[in-house]
Amino acid sequence: xxxxxxxxxxxxxxxxxxxxxxxxxxxxxxxxxxxxxxxxxxxxxxxxxxxxxxxxxxxxxxxxxxxxxxxxxxxxxxxxxxxxxxxxxxxxxxxxxxxxxxxxxxxxxxxxxxxxxxxxxxxxxxxxxxxxxxxxxxxxxxxxxxxxxxxxxx
Ligand SMILES: Cc1cc2nc3c(=O)[nH]c(=O)nc-3n(C[C@H](O)[C@H](O)[C@H](O)COP(=O)(O)O)c2cc1C
Numbered sequence: 001x002x003x004x005x006x007x008x009x010x011x012x013x014x015x016x017x018x019x020x021x022x023x024x025x026x027x028x029x030x031x032x033x034x035x036x037x038x039x040x041x042x043x044x045x046x047x048x049x050x051x052x053x054x055x056x057x058x059x060x061x062x063x064x065x066x067x068x069x070x071x072x073x074x075x076x077x078x079x080x081x082x083x084x085x086x087x088x089x090x091x092x093x094x095x096x097x098x099x100x101x102x103x104x105x106x107x108x109x110x111x112x113x114x115x116x117x118x119x120x121x122x123x124x125x126x127x128x129x130x131x132x133x134x135x136x137x138x139x140x141x142x143x144x145x146x147x148x149x150x151x152x153x154x
Contacts, residue, residue: 002145004138005046006036008056009065014092014126019056021131022090025138026054032142039068044075052086052116052145054138055107059093059100064107072107079111086144087113088137090120097121116144 004026010016016038023034037046047053057064075082089104091097101119108115117140122130 002032002051002142002149003049004032004034004142004145005042005050005053006034006056006138007039007042007046007053007071008036009039009068010056010058010092011065012058014122015056015058015090017126017131018090018092018120018122018134019054021134022054022056022088022138022141025135025140026142028135028139029142029146031146034138034142039071042071044071044078047075048078048081050085051149052141053113054088054090054141055104056090056092057100057104059091059095059097062097062099062103064091064100064103068104072111075111083112084148085113086116086141086148088116088119088141090122090134090137092122092126095123097123114144116141 008019026034091100
């Protein structure tokens with residue numbers, strides 16, 4: 001069983017809905033399990049112990065939420081332990097949120113995670129189409145995590 005961590009922050013529920021859709025996509029893949037955690041309840045050990053991770057944040061001033069950034073700051077010392085994990089990102093904003101997504105994807109790169117596919121950007125109220133895109137994101141991430149788990153490590 002591969003464990004996929006869906007780490008998110010949400011104040012008014014939009015990013016949480018996207019996170020739940022990502023988790024649904026993960027769970028649709030046989031052999032994959034999703035754990036959805038709001039970032040303020042997560043520890044760096046959750047990051048270390050998962051096989052793959054999806055990061056979701058609202059757009060705050062064209063960046064990820066500060067609480068999400070704080071998590072990455074705390075995780076700096078364990079960076080060597082998470083390198084290579086498959087990863088994706090998603091954001092929710094009042095308007096277009098490319099820069100917030102980019103801020104998450106820069107962290108994927110800084111932590112030397114593997115960016116599996118392009119992230120999802122949701123604008124305004126969460127639409128069905130974006131939930132479907134997030135479900136697909138979770139499915140793609142879980143499949144990649146399974147593939148990686150099957151390759152013997154030497
Ligand atoms: C402090 C703060 C800053 C925000 N800055 C932006 C912004 O720069 N651009 C934008 O499109 N939306 C901005 N928003 C709107 C949120 O990104 C948007 O409402 C988002 O969908 C909320 O997600 P949530 O329901 O998961 O909390 C901001 C909201 C807050 C509270």
